[in-house]
Amino acid sequence: xxxxxSALQAALIAHLAAAPSLSALIDGRVWDAxxxxxxxxxxxxxxxxxxxxxxxxxxxxxxxxxxVVSRFRGTEEVRAIVAAVRARLHEATLAADxxxxxxxxxxxxxxxxxxxxxRTWAVIRLRAVTEDIDS
Numbered sequence: 001x002x003x004x005x006s007a008l009q010a011a012l013i014a015h016l017a018a019a020p021s022l023s024a025l026i027d028g029r030v031w032d033a034x035x036x037x038x039x040x041x042x043x044x045x046x047x048x049x050x051x052x053x054x055x056x057x058x059x060x061x062x063x064x065x066x067x068v069v070s071r072f073r074g075t076e077e078v079r080a081i082v083a084a085v086r087a088r089l090h091e092a093t094l095a096a097d098x099x100x101x102x103x104x105x106x107x108x109x110x111x112x113x114x115x116x117x118x119r120t121w122a123v124i125r126l127r128a129v130t131e132d133i134d135s
Contacts, residue, residue, distance in 0.1 A: 011099075021088070032044065060129070061128070063125065068122035070120045078121065094128075106125070107125045107127050
């Protein structure tokens, strides 16, 4: 069985970074950890949890969190990024390293201002089911 978690993360980052509509907003700044000199706004692949799916093909169900960070005062920029992420992932099939998604959906988007007033954030929750491509 392949490393579904790493494959899904790699496919997700590549898929989001390659989206023209999203690139116009975040200029390819999609990471699992921001570099020291990270520009704004940017998108981070963060928390993830997975569990086996009791079905033929022995896939995994994943719950992931994406975080958008912006220095724009107000929620307009973050909401545009959330909409671009949702559109890019809608009915997408991602594949990397011998693993593909059989289901992928945005299940929640939460937009809020930071306590310091200098940043606006969004947390986007995803649900994905993956399987080995050989299945």
